[in-house]
Amino acid sequence: MRTSIEEIRRAIEDPRRTVDVCSVLLDAWFEVTPRRLGEALSKFRAEKLENHECVEKFERTFKSLDPAARRRLLGSPWVSGFMDDPDGVSHEDPDGRPVSTIEALHLAARAECPISPNHEETGGLHHRKGVESPLGEWVVRQRDFGFEKVERAKVGGVIALDVDSGLARRNEPESGTFCNPFMSISPEEHLVIQEKLEAAMELVDNATPHLGLLIRIFTRRVFVRKSIQLGDQVSPLNLGSEYRPIHVGCIRILNVHRPEMTVDLCAEAILHESVHSYLSAYEEVHGKFMSGAIRVRPVSPWSGNFIPNHSLAHAVFVYYAIHQLLGRLAGFGGEIGEEAGRRMKRRLMHVAGGFFIERKISTLFVLESPASLQLMAVVDEIQEEIRAQYSPKVPREMLESVA
Amino acid sequence: MKIPTIVIHSDPEDVVATELRDVEGVSVIHLDELTQSWCVQEAEIIEPVVETSIPNMWSAYIINRVFDLSCTEIGKRLRAFGLHENWAHTALGSVLSRAHALAHGIGPRGVSRSLLPLNVQWKLLSERVPGIKTPRFAFGFGHRMPDISHLDKFVQKSVWSYFRWDGDSDVAEGEQQWHPFFVEQPQGIPIICSYHGDVFALSFPRGRPKADLGTFPALIHACRELFDSRMGEILVYQEDEILTFCACSPYMAGIGELGEREQLLLQGVPSS
Numbered sequence: 001m002r003t004s005i006e007e008i009r010r011a012i013e014d015p016r017r018t019v020d021v022c023s024v025l026l027d028a029w030f031e032v033t034p035r036r037l038g039e040a041l042s043k044f045r046a047e048k049l050e051n052h053e054c055v056e057k058f059e060r061t062f063k064s065l066d067p068a069a070r071r072r073l074l075g076s077p078w079v080s081g082f083m084d085d086p087d088g089v090s091h092e093d094p095d096g097r098p099v100s101t102i103e104a105l106h107l108a109a110r111a112e113c114p115i116s117p118n119h120e121e122t123g124g125l126h127h128r129k130g131v132e133s134p135l136g137e138w139v140v141r142q143r144d145f146g147f148e149k150v151e152r153a154k155v156g157g158v159i160a161l162d163v164d165s166g167l168a169r170r171n172e173p174e175s176g177t178f179c180n181p182f183m184s185i186s187p188e189e190h191l192v193i194q195e196k197l198e199a200a201m202e203l204v205d206n207a208t209p210h211l212g213l214l215i216r217i218f219t220r221r222v223f224v225r226k227s228i229q230l231g232d233q234v235s236p237l238n239l240g241s242e243y244r245p246i247h248v249g250c251i252r253i254l255n256v257h258r259p260e261m262t263v264d265l266c267a268e269a270i271l272h273e274s275v276h277s278y279l280s281a282y283e284e285v286h287g288k289f290m291s292g293a294i295r296v297r298p299v300s301p302w303s304g305n306f307i308p309n310h311s312l313a314h315a316v317f318v319y320y321a322i323h324q325l326l327g328r329l330a331g332f333g334g335e336i337g338e339e340a341g342r343r344m345k346r347r348l349m350h351v352a353g354g355f356f357i358e359r360k361i362s363t364l365f366v367l368e369s370p371a372s373l374q375l376m377a378v379v380d381e382i383q384e385e386i387r388a389q390y391s392p393k394v395p396r397e398m399l400e401s402v403a
Numbered sequence: 404m405k406i407p408t409i410v411i412h413s414d415p416e417d418v419v420a421t422e423l424r425d426v427e428g429v430s431v432i433h434l435d436e437l438t439q440s441w442c443v444q445e446a447e448i449i450e451p452v453v454e455t456s457i458p459n460m461w462s463a464y465i466i467n468r469v470f471d472l473s474c475t476e477i478g479k480r481l482r483a484f485g486l487h488e489n490w491a492h493t494a495l496g497s498v499l500s501r502a503h504a505l506a507h508g509i510g511p512r513g514v515s516r517s518l519l520p521l522n523v524q525w526k527l528l529s530e531r532v533p534g535i536k537t538p539r540f541a542f543g544f545g546h547r548m549p550d551i552s553h554l555d556k557f558v559q560k561s562v563w564s565y566f567r568w569d570g571d572s573d574v575a576e577g578e579q580q581w582h583p584f585f586v587e588q589p590q591g592i593p594i595i596c597s598y599h600g601d602v603f604a605l606s607f608p609r610g611r612p613k614a615d616l617g618t619f620p621a622l623i624h625a626c627r628e629l630f631d632s633r634m635g636e637i638l639v640y641q642e643d644e645i646l647t648f649c650a651c652s653p654y655m656a657g658i659g660e661l662g663e664r665e666q667l668l669l670q671g672v673p674s675s
Contacts, residue, residue, distance in 0.1 A: 304511060
């Protein structure tokens with residue numbers, strides 16, 4: 001079934017629509033993804049003779065999986081990671097050896113096989129490469145007595161907290177979060193991170209339960225990267241977060257162990273990146289919002305930074321959702337504490353400020369070919385809706401272009 | 404009859420404000436005068452209280468030259484409260500909403516169409532004006548350097564600097580490595596077209612080519628519309644018969660050199 005871009009907006013704004021829109025979109029995404037994976041595998045197989053064997057091995061394993069296991073695998077970063085770069089490296093194994101994306105995909109499928117990870121053959125494989133469940137909820141670790149299956153902590157009941165997997169350790173020069181070298185997280189810091197993210201999800205659930213649901217549907221794993229120590233100086237760049245569609249359903253947050261990364265900032269980061277994941281799912285099913293070309297880029301009315309057109313389209317929906325969250329939280333008054341309340345009002349005004357520009361946001365895009373009229377209409381509706389909430393104080397007259 | 408004109412400027416040394424300060428029928432106000440009674444509070448919308456001493460904006464022509472808030476008092480107050488700059492522009496927009504006409508768009512650079520990055524200007528103008536060339540360029544993303552192998556005789560420039568084409572002297576600290584921008588230097592003879600409304604004057608900083616004056620009205624018309632600027636300076640280079648459009652600037656930085664500057668500034672004021 002088709003989801004319209006208007007419905008994508010409505011699910012953020014109207015709690016009565018969230019479940020329907022999200023589940024229809026997710027079902028459509030699960031219909032499209034196996035087809036796209038099949039196409040990517042066929043293309044990969046046709047490229048080189050030596051690719052035949054690994055594709056066949058993967059397909060044999062995949063066929064042995066039950067429907068639930070297949071769904072877990074399809075919703076994992078191993079599938080999107082392979083499709084993004086079939087000839088590339090996924091991550092490094094515990095011994096620092098590169099694991100290719102096809103190999104990582106096969107290992108993830110093997111992890112879903114109904115045999116014990118301690119089985120001799122699989123155990124050997126685990127020993128060499130390290131194995132974890134496709135969605136990262138558990139990992140097999142080597143102990144003195146053999147192998148042990150370790151459950152990872154979960155946030156909000158369903159989101160795996162991953163601070164140490166191969167993917168969580170990746171170095172990506174072009175990433176805003178994974179460009180920083182990996183630092184290991186102590187058990188004490190892990191506890192702080194877990195409690196903070198849990199409290200952040202509670203904050204979202206209390207203020208905007210429908211957005212808590214949206215987060216849980218489109219985010220399955222949170223990578224937390226530590227890039228600075230407790231005593232290091234902190235800059236805003238150290239408190240960032242990110243979503244990259246190459247690792248579907250996985251959001252990234254920096255330095256949650258630091259006190260500057262407050263619970264409310266974590267809540268904003270989780271929602272921010274989860275809305276990206278939600279929008280990416282829509283784009284996977286219905287096509288990209290617009291080209292990802294970056295030669296000419298508009299300026300973000302929120303940050304003043306040059307961002308790709310495509311990111312600007314995402315930003316409108318992201319800040320629409322965050323405006324909802326912060327608007328409700330700022331209305332909670334004393335319940336969240338005076339300092340947190342002040343911080344959230346400031347952030348709320350910053351987010352709203354991005355919508356208060358003389359131009360319609362749709363006119364900010366600098367595109368080679370016209371964008372979808374429906375998308376542009378929704379972008380402008382969102383801007384108008386936010387502006388209307390402040391209208392008693394701001395005169396509505398818009399100046400006509402006079403030049 | 405020309406309508407009352409008010410210049411509002413943010414730069415204390417603004418060239419247009421300086422030129423028109425003592426001219427009859429023109430009021431010149433610095434942004435700090437206009438905004439001194441504005442109510443700026445933490446996490447609140449700015450209330451633009453306008454003192455009775457401020458000239459009436461009703462039906463006036465406003466030459467709004469608020470291009471940068473960073474050195475103004477209102478800018479400092481915004482920063483003190485962590486308020487987004489857009490709120491000050493919104494408040495200014497509401498004050499100016501009764502004007503007959505504005506010279507420029509409202510908003511921070513990159514958002515106001517009067518202050519677009521160079522490569523956006525080039526894209527928009529080349530789509531509008533047939534046959535005009537724009538410089539070839541490469542634009543990096545974040546810290547990533549762009550591929551510059553296709554460029555010949557290029558310089559690193561600031562994407563915000565409209566009129567400086569002499570090497571990397573205009574690249575601000577931080578811009579060297581952040582969204583780095585490389586441009587081929589235009590060939591030919593530079594021509595500056597200063598315009599206000601339909602009135603324009605040409606100047607030739609490096610000798611006079613055989614310029615076809617007939618092409619300029621259409622170029623001015625396109626710049627007025629695309630860059631929301633009733634007043635501006637257009638830099639083009641002419642080589643043989645071909646014009647390369649380099650920039651349209653609202654700053655009027657070269658107006659001081661222009662003999663007929665006062666006539667240009669006054670004749671361009673709309674009539675009632």
